[in-house]
Amino acid sequence: MRYISNTPAEQEKMLQEIGADKVSDLFQAIPENIKFDRSFNIPAALSELELKELIKDKAEKNLDLSEFDSYLGAGSYDHYIPAIIDHLIIRSEFYTAYTPYQAELSQGTLQAIYEYQSMICELTGMGISNASLLDGASALGEAVIMAGRHSRKEKIIMPETVHPAYREVAQTYGKPHGLKFVETSLKGSSSNYKEIKEELDGNTAAVVFQYPNFFGTVEDLAEIARMLENHKKAVFIVVANPMALGLLTPPGEFGADIVVGEGQPLGNPVNYGGPNLGFMAIRDDRRLLRQLPGRLVGKTEDIEGNTGYVMTMQTREQHIRREKATSNICTNEALNALMAAIYLATMGKKGVEEVANQCYQKTRYLKEKLAEIDDVTVVNGDNHFNEFWLKIETADKSLEEIETKMCQQGILAGVNLAELTDQQGLLVSVTEKKTREELDKYARKLEVLLNE
Amino acid sequence: MSEALIKDYGSPGRKGYSLPELDVVEKNPAESLPEGMIREEAAKLPEVSEVDVVRHYTSLSNMNYGVDSGIYPLGSCTMKYNPKINEDIARTPNLTNIHPQQKEKYVQGSLEILYELKEYLAEISGMDEVSLQPASGSHGEYVGLMIIRKYFEKKGETRTKVIVPDSAHGTNPASATMAGYNVVEIASNEGGMVDLESLKAEVDEDTAALMLTNPNTLGIFEKDICEIQKIIHDAGGLLYYDGANMNAVLGYVRPGDMEFDVIHYNLHKTFSTPHGGGGPGSGPVAVKERLAPFIPAPVLKKEGEKYYWDNDRPDSLGRVHAFYGNYGVMLRAYAYIRTAGAKGLKEITENAVLNANYMKHKLKDTYELPFASDSLHEFVLSGSRQKKEGISTVNIAKRLLDYKQYAPTIYFPLIVKEAIMVEPTETENLQSLDRFIETMKVISQEIEEEPELVRDAPHNTVVRKLDEAKAARNPDLRW
Numbered sequence: 001m002r003y004i005s006n007t008p009a010e011q012e013k014m015l016q017e018i019g020a021d022k023v024s025d026l027f028q029a030i031p032e033n034i035k036f037d038r039s040f041n042i043p044a045a046l047s048e049l050e051l052k053e054l055i056k057d058k059a060e061k062n063l064d065l066s067e068f069d070s071y072l073g074a075g076s077y078d079h080y081i082p083a084i085i086d087h088l089i090i091r092s093e094f095y096t097a098y099t100p101y102q103a104e105l106s107q108g109t110l111q112a113i114y115e116y117q118s119m120i121c122e123l124t125g126m127g128i129s130n131a132s133l134l135d136g137a138s139a140l141g142e143a144v145i146m147a148g149r150h151s152r153k154e155k156i157i158m159p160e161t162v163h164p165a166y167r168e169v170a171q172t173y174g175k176p177h178g179l180k181f182v183e184t185s186l187k188g189s190s191s192n193y194k195e196i197k198e199e200l201d202g203n204t205a206a207v208v209f210q211y212p213n214f215f216g217t218v219e220d221l222a223e224i225a226r227m228l229e230n231h232k233k234a235v236f237i238v239v240a241n242p243m244a245l246g247l248l249t250p251p252g253e254f255g256a257d258i259v260v261g262e263g264q265p266l267g268n269p270v271n272y273g274g275p276n277l278g279f280m281a282i283r284d285d286r287r288l289l290r291q292l293p294g295r296l297v298g299k300t301e302d303i304e305g306n307t308g309y310v311m312t313m314q315t316r317e318q319h320i321r322r323e324k325a326t327s328n329i330c331t332n333e334a335l336n337a338l339m340a341a342i343y344l345a346t347m348g349k350k351g352v353e354e355v356a357n358q359c360y361q362k363t364r365y366l367k368e369k370l371a372e373i374d375d376v377t378v379v380n381g382d383n384h385f386n387e388f389w390l391k392i393e394t395a396d397k398s399l400e401e402i403e404t405k406m407c408q409q410g411i412l413a414g415v416n417l418a419e420l421t422d423q424q425g426l427l428v429s430v431t432e433k434k435t436r437e438e439l440d441k442y443a444r445k446l447e448v449l450l451n452e
Numbered sequence: 453m454s455e456a457l458i459k460d461y462g463s464p465g466r467k468g469y470s471l472p473e474l475d476v477v478e479k480n481p482a483e484s485l486p487e488g489m490i491r492e493e494a495a496k497l498p499e500v501s502e503v504d505v506v507r508h509y510t511s512l513s514n515m516n517y518g519v520d521s522g523i524y525p526l527g528s529c530t531m532k533y534n535p536k537i538n539e540d541i542a543r544t545p546n547l548t549n550i551h552p553q554q555k556e557k558y559v560q561g562s563l564e565i566l567y568e569l570k571e572y573l574a575e576i577s578g579m580d581e582v583s584l585q586p587a588s589g590s591h592g593e594y595v596g597l598m599i600i601r602k603y604f605e606k607k608g609e610t611r612t613k614v615i616v617p618d619s620a621h622g623t624n625p626a627s628a629t630m631a632g633y634n635v636v637e638i639a640s641n642e643g644g645m646v647d648l649e650s651l652k653a654e655v656d657e658d659t660a661a662l663m664l665t666n667p668n669t670l671g672i673f674e675k676d677i678c679e680i681q682k683i684i685h686d687a688g689g690l691l692y693y694d695g696a697n698m699n700a701v702l703g704y705v706r707p708g709d710m711e712f713d714v715i716h717y718n719l720h721k722t723f724s725t726p727h728g729g730g731g732p733g734s735g736p737v738a739v740k741e742r743l744a745p746f747i748p749a750p751v752l753k754k755e756g757e758k759y760y761w762d763n764d765r766p767d768s769l770g771r772v773h774a775f776y777g778n779y780g781v782m783l784r785a786y787a788y789i790r791t792a793g794a795k796g797l798k799e800i801t802e803n804a805v806l807n808a809n810y811m812k813h814k815l816k817d818t819y820e821l822p823f824a825s826d827s828l829h830e831f832v833l834s835g836s837r838q839k840k841e842g843i844s845t846v847n848i849a850k851r852l853l854d855y856k857q858y859a860p861t862i863y864f865p866l867i868v869k870e871a872i873m874v875e876p877t878e879t880e881n882l883q884s885l886d887r888f889i890e891t892m893k894v895i896s897q898e899i900e901e902e903p904e905l906v907r908d909a910p911h912n913t914v915v916r917k918l919d920e921a922k923a924a925r926n927p928d929l930r931w
Binding site for chain 1: 454455457458459462466467468469471472474475476477478479481483484485486487488489490491492494495496497498499500502505506508509510512513514515516517518519520521524526529531532533534535537539540541543544545546547548549550551552553554558559560561562564565572575576578587588589590591593594598601621622623625626627628629630631632635672673675677678701703704705706709710720724726727728729730731732733734769770771772773774775776777778779780781787789790791792793794795796797798799800802803805806807809810813814825826828849850853858859861864878879880881882908910913914915916917918919920922923924927928929930931
C-alpha cells in the first residue's frame with residue numbers, strides 16, 4: 001500500500017520497542033474463532049496509472065451534461081461556477097483539515113464559516129445561520145423536529161408543492177417524534193391556501209412552504225404570513241432556493257421562523273446530487289437558538305484581546321449533550337459551505353442579483369415561446385423563477401416519446417413529473433448559462449416534434 | 453496576525469465576476485409575480501474583486517492546519533493522508549458533470565462504480581446489502597437505527613430501548629434519540645470493556661439494539677463480543693456496529709462475522725476521503741439479509757449488465773437525502789480501495805495498529821495509561837498526573853499547537869479523566885511518530901519546570917488562547 005511509509009526494517013524496530021515478535025501478535029485480543037481467515041474478495045492493488053485508466057474507462061460509459069442541452073432542475077441546478085472556487089478549496093489547509101476542534105490552529109476554517117453564516121443571513125433576511133447541514137432535504141427534516149420541540153405541537157402542514165423527496169425525508173425524520181403530517185393539495189401550480197387555512201389549528205407545530213415551490217411558482221408568502229397571525233405557536237418554515245433570493249423578497253421579511261434549503265446553487269456543481277449542503281437560518285430568538293441543530297461559529301477574543309473565532313453554544317450538540325442534544329449531526333458539509341461562501345463573495349451584491357435576474361428572464365423567454373405552441377400549456381402562467389411546469393397534451397404521442405425524441409436531438413427537455421409525483425408533465429429549468437439560441441432551438445424542436 | 457472580514461475588503465461598485473450580456477428581452481418580474489415578492493434592497497453581500505477574494509481565502513488557508521501540514525492524531529477521527537489522485541478522480545468531468553435527475557442509462561459508468569463500491573463495502577464488513585445514501589457517520593447511525601425500527605415494526609414488536617456503553621461516541625445516544633428510542637447507558641468494567649453483568653441487567657424484551665464500537669473508543673477490542681452478541685440476540689435485540697474504528701480491523705475481523713446486524717462506515721475516516729474542515733463525509737450502512745428490505749430507497753441494483761435505482765421498496769424506511777448521498781466522496785473511497793487492493797487494506801490496519809502501539813509504548817511512562825488492556829489503532833492516556841501539577845489536558849493540547857502539531861482528541865471518552873485520545877493512523881512515518889512522542893515528553897518536562905509556559909499556551913499561533921465562555925455568553929454569530 002503506497003501510502004504507508006513504514007519499511008520492514010522500521011516495522012521490525014517498532015515491534016522490538018513494543019516487545020512483540022510480529023505484527024499479528026498485536027491482534028491477540030481478537031478471539032480466534034471470529035478472526036477473518038481468508039483474504040478479501042477485492043481486486044489486487046492498482047498503480048496510479050492503472051487506476052486512472054480504469055476510471056477513464058468507466059467514466060466513458062456516462063453521457064454527461066456537456067453532451068446535452070439540459071433543462072433538468074428539480075432541486076439541483078446547473079449554474080455557472082467561477083474558476084476561482086476550485087482553486088481556493090483545493091488548498092489543502094482547507095480540505096485536509098478536520099472539524100476545527102483546536103480553534104487556534106483552525107482560524108481559517110472558523111472565520112470562513114462565520115462569514116458563510118453572515119452571508120446566509122443577508123440572503124435570507126434571517127438573524128442567525130448555522131454552519132451547514134447535510135443537504136436541503138435533511139435540513140427540512142431537522143427543521144420539522146425543531147418546530148415540534150419548539151411549539152410542543154404535533155401537526156405539520158406541508159403542501160404538495162414542497163419537493164417530493166423533501167417531503168419524504170421530512171416524514172422519515174418527523175414520524176419517530178410523533179409528528180403528524182398533513183399534505184394539502186395543489187391549486188394549479190400553487191398551494192391551496194384555503195385548504196391550509198382550514199387545516200391550521202391549535203395543534204399545528206409548523207407550516208412548510210417552498211419558495212419558489214417545487215413546480216417553480218413563487219408562493220405568496222405575504223398571504224401565508226397573514227394566515228399565521230392567528231396561530232402564533234405554529235412555526236413558519238420556508239424551504240428557499242438561495243439563488244432565487246437574489247430576486248425575491250427574503251423570507252425573513254415575511255416573518256419566517258426557520259429558513260432551510262439546498263445551498264448547491266451557490267457555487268457547487270450538480271455532481272449527481274452530492275455532496276451538497278443544507279443551510280438553516282432562524283429568527284434572532286434565544287429560545288429558537290437553543291433548539292438549533294448543527295455547529296455554530298462565534299466571534300470572540302484571545303487573552304490579548306485579538307479577534308478570533310470558535311465553535312460555540314456547543315451544549316446543544318451531541319458530543320456534550322449526548323441523548324439530549326438538539327440533533328445527532330456531527331460532520332456537516334463544511335467544504336461545500338466554503339464553496340458557497342466563496343461564490344457569494346465573488347458574485348457579491350450585484351452578481352447574485354444579476355444571476356437571479358438572468359435566470360428569471362431566460363426562463364420567462366422560453367416559457368413564452370413554448371406557451372405559443374399548440375397542445376402545450378404552462379401551468380404556472382406567468383408566475384415562476386427559474387423553473388416551470390409544462391403540460392403537453394397530444395393524443396398521438398406520450399410524454400416519454402417526446403422526452404426520448406428531444407433527447408435524440410441533444411436536449412434534456414426537463415424532469416418528467418410522473419417519475420417523482422402524481423402529476424403529469426415536464427418540469428423545465430433554465431439557468432443563466434442558457435443562450436437565446438439554445439432556448440429558440442428548444443422551442444423549435446418541440447414544435448416540429450409535436451407537429452410530426 | 454489577523455485577517456479582515458471579506459466584506460471589509462469591499463468598495464461600493466467593485467466587482468469580481470463576469471457574466472454574458474443578457475441576450476433576451478428584459479421584462480419586469482413585478483408584473484408577473486404576486487405583489488411584494490420582488491426584493492426591494494439587494495442582499496448586503498461583499499463588493500470585492502477576484503483578487504480580493506483570492507487574497508482573502510489564501511490568507512485564511514494560511515491560518516489553518518490540515519493533514520498535509522503535519523500529524524493530526526485525533527482519536528476516533530482517523531486523520532490519514534488524503535491521496536491527491538483521488539481528488540483528480542473526483543473531478544473527472546464525465547463522472548461529475550452529471551445531474552441527479554438524468555436517466556440511469558446515461559450514467560451507467562457512475563452506477564457501475566457505486567455498485568462495485570457497495571460490493572466492496574459488503575465484503576469488508578461481512579454484510580449482505582449496502583445503502584450509500586447516508587451523508588455522514590451520524591447520518592449512517594441514524595439510518596441504521598431506523599432500519600432496526602422498521603424491522604421491529606414489521607415484526608409487530610414495540611421495542612423502546614437502545615443500549616450504549618458509557619465509552620460510546622456522543623453521536624450514538626444522539627442518533628438513538630433522533631430515531632425515537634430511549635437511551636440506556638451501561639458502565640464499562642475495569643478493563644475498559646462492556647461489563648457483561650451490567651449488560652445482562654439491562655437487556656430485556658424492550659431492547660431494540662446495542663450500539664457498539666469494536667475496538668471501542670479506548671482502542672480496546674471487546675474480547676467478550678461473542679457473549680455480548682448472544683445476550684442481545686437471545687433477547688431478540690439487534691447488534692449495531694459503529695464503524696468509526698474500522699481502520700483497526702480491516703482483514704482481521706469483520707463485523708458480520710462478529711454477528712453484528714447493522715454497521716455504518718465513515719468513508720472519510722477508513723477510506724481516506726478528506727474531511728474538508730468538517731465535511732463532507734459519507735456514512736454508508738451495511739446490513740444482514742434480513743434487514744435489507746428496510747434500507748433507504750432507492751436501492752442500487754444490477755440486472756444483467758444494467759445498473760438501476762430500485763424505487764419499489766415497500767418496507768423501506770424512506771429517504772434521508774434528496775438524491776443518492778455524497779457521490780463525490782464515494783468516488784474517492786472507491787479509488788482508495790482499488791489502490792489498496794485486498795492485501796493493502798490489511799496492511800493499512802497492521803500499520804495503523806503498529807504505529808499506535810509504538811506510540812503508546814513510548815508515552816505510557818510519561819502520561820498515565822488508565823487501561824492496561826491491549827489496544828489496537830488508538831489509545832487513551834490521561835493527563836491526571838499533570839493535572840496534579842496544575843496543568844489540564846487542554847493546556848497540553850494547546851501547547852502541542854505551539855510545536856506545529858495538531859492535538860489529540862481530548863476529554864473523550866468521558867470515562868477517562870483528563871483524557872488524551874491518540875490515533876496516529878498508518879500514514880504517519882516513524883520520524884513523525886517520534887517527533888510527536890518527543891514533543892509530548894518535552895511538554896511534560898515543561899510542566900515540571902515552567903508550568904506557566906504550558907498553562908498560557910498557545911504562544912506561537914495566529915491567535916492566543918480564545919475565550920470560549922465569552923463567545924457562548926454573548927453570541928456574535930454574524931457580521
